[in-house]
Amino acid sequence: MIDIREKFDVAVIGAGHAGCEAALACARLGLETVIFTMSADNIAFMPCNPHIGGSSKGHLVREIDALGGEMGKNIDKSFLQSKMLNTSKGPAVHSLRCQADKMEYSKQMRNVLEKQNHLFIKQAEVSEILFEDAPDNLKGNGYQKKITGVKIFSGIIYEAKAVVLCTGTYLKSRCLTGEAITYSGPNGLQPSNYLSDSLIKAGIELRRFKTGTPARMDGNTIDYSKMSEQFGDSPVIPFSFDTKKDDVQKNQVSCWLTYTNEKTHEIIRNNIDRSPIYAGIIEGIGPRYCPSIEDKVVKFPDHDRHQVFVEPEGTYTNEVYIDGMSSSLPEDVQIAMYRTVPGLENCRIVKNAYAIEYDCLCPGQLNPTLEIKHIHGLFSAGQFNGSSGYEEAAAQGLYAGINASMQILNRPYLNIDRSEGYIGVLIDDLVTKENLEPYRMMTSRAEYRLLLRQDNADIRLRGKGHDVGLIDDERYNKLLQKIELINNEVARLKSTTVGANPTIQKFMQEHNSSPLKTATSLAELICRPEFSYEALKDIDEKRVVLPDDVIEQVEITIRYEGYINRQERQVEQFKKLEKKMIPSDIDYDDVSSLRLEARQKLKKFSPTNIGQASRIGGVNPADISVLIIYLDSLYRGQNNEK
Numbered sequence: 001m002i003d004i005r006e007k008f009d010v011a012v013i014g015a016g017h018a019g020c021e022a023a024l025a026c027a028r029l030g031l032e033t034v035i036f037t038m039s040a041d042n043i044a045f046m047p048c049n050p051h052i053g054g055s056s057k058g059h060l061v062r063e064i065d066a067l068g069g070e071m072g073k074n075i076d077k078s079f080l081q082s083k084m085l086n087t088s089k090g091p092a093v094h095s096l097r098c099q100a101d102k103m104e105y106s107k108q109m110r111n112v113l114e115k116q117n118h119l120f121i122k123q124a125e126v127s128e129i130l131f132e133d134a135p136d137n138l139k140g141n142g143y144q145k146k147i148t149g150v151k152i153f154s155g156i157i158y159e160a161k162a163v164v165l166c167t168g169t170y171l172k173s174r175c176l177t178g179e180a181i182t183y184s185g186p187n188g189l190q191p192s193n194y195l196s197d198s199l200i201k202a203g204i205e206l207r208r209f210k211t212g213t214p215a216r217m218d219g220n221t222i223d224y225s226k227m228s229e230q231f232g233d234s235p236v237i238p239f240s241f242d243t244k245k246d247d248v249q250k251n252q253v254s255c256w257l258t259y260t261n262e263k264t265h266e267i268i269r270n271n272i273d274r275s276p277i278y279a280g281i282i283e284g285i286g287p288r289y290c291p292s293i294e295d296k297v298v299k300f301p302d303h304d305r306h307q308v309f310v311e312p313e314g315t316y317t318n319e320v321y322i323d324g325m326s327s328s329l330p331e332d333v334q335i336a337m338y339r340t341v342p343g344l345e346n347c348r349i350v351k352n353a354y355a356i357e358y359d360c361l362c363p364g365q366l367n368p369t370l371e372i373k374h375i376h377g378l379f380s381a382g383q384f385n386g387s388s389g390y391e392e393a394a395a396q397g398l399y400a401g402i403n404a405s406m407q408i409l410n411r412p413y414l415n416i417d418r419s420e421g422y423i424g425v426l427i428d429d430l431v432t433k434e435n436l437e438p439y440r441m442m443t444s445r446a447e448y449r450l451l452l453r454q455d456n457a458d459i460r461l462r463g464k465g466h467d468v469g470l471i472d473d474e475r476y477n478k479l480l481q482k483i484e485l486i487n488n489e490v491a492r493l494k495s496t497t498v499g500a501n502p503t504i505q506k507f508m509q510e511h512n513s514s515p516l517k518t519a520t521s522l523a524e525l526i527c528r529p530e531f532s533y534e535a536l537k538d539i540d541e542k543r544v545v546l547p548d549d550v551i552e553q554v555e556i557t558i559r560y561e562g563y564i565n566r567q568e569r570q571v572e573q574f575k576k577l578e579k580k581m582i583p584s585d586i587d588y589d590d591v592s593s594l595r596l597e598a599r600q601k602l603k604k605f606s607p608t609n610i611g612q613a614s615r616i617g618g619v620n621p622a623d624i625s626v627l628i629i630y631l632d633s634l635y636r637g638q639n640n641e642k
Contacts, residue, residue: 004156008034010404011150011158013126013195014166015043017390018382018397020109021069022164025401027119028068029469031408034158035113036150038170038190040123044074044109046390047169047186048213049323050102050313053239055085056443057391058095059422062457064391065240067423068470069398070112071391072239078104080253080312081232091556092449096239099232099255101314124152127194129163131202131375138376142584142606145202147377153194162404165380166397169211171196171359176276177352178330186213186356196359203374205362208283209438211388212292212326212355215334217310218348219318226343227256227310241458242475245548256310256343260293260325264340265304268297271333282328282355285437290388292355293325293337308341319350328355360384363434364604368427369413370400373606379404385430388438395423396430402468414468417578419448419571421461432605432615447574448567450560455552459483485546486553493523493558498539507539523558577611580631584608591630598623 010026012019015037023035037043052075053061065072079098086093113119128151134143149159170185170192185191196206232252238245275294276282291299296306309323322344327334331352338344361384365373370385372378381400382393402414416424425446430439443449452460462479465471498504500516508515513530522540525531533555537543546554557564584606588599598619607613610631614624 005159006034006156007159008032008120009160009408010034010162010164010401011126011160012036012164012166012401013150014168014170014382015040015113015121016166016168016382016393017044017071018168018393018400019164019166020044020113021064021071021394021397022166022379022381022401022404023113023119024070024116025068025398025470026164026405027116029402029405029409030118031405032118032120034120034122034160036122036124036126036152038123038125038185038192040110040121042106042187042189043113043121044106045187045189046100046102046105048211049311049321050100050105051097051311052079052100052105052390053095053097054391055093055095055097056422056441056445057389058085058097058239059443059452059454059457060391060395060426060441061096061239062241062454063421063423063461064395064398065242066457066461067398067402067465068468069394070109071394072241073243074105074109074112075100076238076240076243076248077108079248080315081255082236082248082252083233084237090450091453091455091560093443095443095454096237098239099253099311103314103316122152124154124156125190125192125194126150127153128198129195129202129378130157130159131378134376142373143376144374145376147375160377161408162377162379164397164400164404165199165378165384166382166393166400167192167195167384168393169356169358169383171206171384173356173358175354175356176282176328177354178274178276178328178333179281180330181276181281187351202378204372205365206359207362208357209285209360209383209386210282210355210357211290211383211438212328213353214293214322214325214327215338215349215353216313216319216321216351217338217344218350219312219320221346221348222310222320223343223345224256224310227258230255230257230309241462253312253315255312258308258310258341258343259305260308260341261305264293264337265297267333267337267340268294268329271329272298274330274333276328276355282357288437290326290438290440293327294329310343322353325353327353329353358383360386363430366431368415368431368608368612369403369407370396370427371403371407377404377407383438386435386439387426387430388440392426392439392441395426399423399427402470406468414464416461416464417574418446419451419574421457422446422452423461425452428612428615432607432612434617448571450563451567451571453556455549455556459553482547482550482553485550486557489546489550489554490523490557492542493526493554494521496522496540496542498522498525504539511535526555526558574611577614578609580610580628582607582609582613582627582631583634591627593626594623594630595620602627 009031010033012023012035026033081099130149131145134146173191236248311321313319379400381396466476497519601618
């Protein structure tokens with residue numbers, strides 16, 4: 001019998017995007033950390049689309065960077081193409097997206113982990129989490145068990161004060177291509193076959209989800225002349241606030257756009273009974289907002305075509321990713337289907353498209369810290385929590401890693417609410433909502449998205465990163481200087497006026513703007529759609545040279561001031577509800593007039609405050625009013641006793 005024990009502060013299970021951020025956060029905060037991976041050669045691997053960012057996801061990456069995470073820095077070192085999306089719309093939905101060199105991204109992240117003090121990488125399958133009964137002081141806070149460590153398949157035990165589950169799509173996973181089923185993790189990697197049973201033994205409820213990926217093609221067999229070339233932006237804007245702009249200006253690789261057609265759809269319809277999804281072979285629930293091509297054809301029969309983006313996988317490979325045609329159809333159908341698409345008539349498939357099923361967490365078991373409610377010291381992040389996407393995983397990994405560290409160091413937990421960041425929206429939705437399919441972040445999920453722009457993530461969250469200890473004084477002081485420059489320039493523009501003299505009137509005419517009738521501030525002129533900060537330089541005599549990121553904030557602050565002020569007032573109302581705390585030992589059966597469904601949902605999710613309770617599905621405004629009245633009477637009774 002093996003009796004080898006190693007001691008660490010934190011054990012992170014999984015070295016995908018969640019695991020990397022969790023492990024780095026713990027190690028950078030001085031905790032001895034071990035990160036387990038099924039393959040050390042596939043750290044931060046991208047089994048699906050090799051890109052970082054995109055609509056709303058780019059916001060998450062910027063927020064990760066603002067807090068002291070690594071994803072933004074890593075993509076800045078390994079991108080093939082960079083583009084700012086939604087630039088024709090307002091700044092609230094502008095979002096950066098970078099196509100990555102998937103092998104370079106993985107290599108760079110592994111290098112960061114290997115160089116990090118206090119961090120040890122171990123290639124092994126974790127087969128058990130180890131725990132003991134919670135002591136009385138923890139039971140009083142709702143815990144039943146306490147983490148003591150993990151055991152790997154060989155039998156060696158790693159003692160730990162906290163464990164972070166970042167298992168991705170590996171738990172009892174199986175991949176399906178038509179009738180062909182392989183019991184493996186993504187891209188043929190080894191699955192984790194034993195940990196699920198250990199989690200169930202610990203009282204954790206699991207369910208099955210599924211996701212999928214398109215085929216990878218040999219780029220030499222593709223006719224790009226039949227496709228539309230998609231270029232990157234120039235100049236490139238870096239993801240990380242710490243990356244110098246000059247360091248990311250480089251020659252970019254093109255992506256390509258083509259479309260499916262009626263012939264493609266006919267092949268899919270004729271073979272839909274051979275799809276595991278429609279044949280009933282797949283048990284797991286898939287993502288609604290990232291459907292397979294067969295789902296698109298079945299659910300949108302009026303669409304005569306669907307977009308297909310052909311995207312490179314790396315600098316040193318001809319392999320390309322067929323974005324928009326995820327599938328689990330049999331290989332023969334895939335070949336026929338793909339070859340109907342313009343430019344893919346002679347394509348050869350390097351890797352078949354497939355669906356993957358895996359175990360993940362049932363809703364209602366997470367604290368807002370991302371700790372499993374009844375097990376002290378067990379945190380979780382990423383697809384195990386029921387989300388999808390690299391960015392969502394990384395954000396949760398960073399958050400869980402920080403809070404595991406805060407628990408061990410006996411410091412206040414990190415809290416980001418819905419009014420402070422997309423990370424707050426993401427975590428609140430995972431904690432309070434009964435998500436029935438893999439959760440994907442979207443800008444529409446954020447009520448205060450004008451305040452939560454990707455361009456001001458550092459202003460919103462870098463202070464929290466500094467408080468935690470992941471942002472050093474130098475970077476934080478640099479932010480404070482930036483904020484001072486922004487405030488001073490906004491004030492100067494509001495107080496600087498120009499008169500209705502001939503010179504100014506000529507300037508107005510040259511810019512197709514209506515003439516001035518009286519003296520006007522430069523700030524008021526910036527609010528006119530035909531003007532920008534840059535356009536006013538010829539009549540702004542006292543202007544000094546400012547950094548581009550300062551100018552961007554000045555222009556947005558002035559132009560959207562009314563809308564920003566309105567959302568800030570909404571946030572004030574939101575904060576009032578968040579401050580109305582709900583006792584952890586509340587008995588909802590004692591709350592008269594509370595509907596049965598609301599009582600059941602409140603018991604299941606155990607909200608910490610009224611704001612959180614109001615966002616639980618099945619709890620309506622009338623229930624919240626009843627709950628507030630009950631709490632007020634409860635607090636009055638407690639005060640009278642005192």
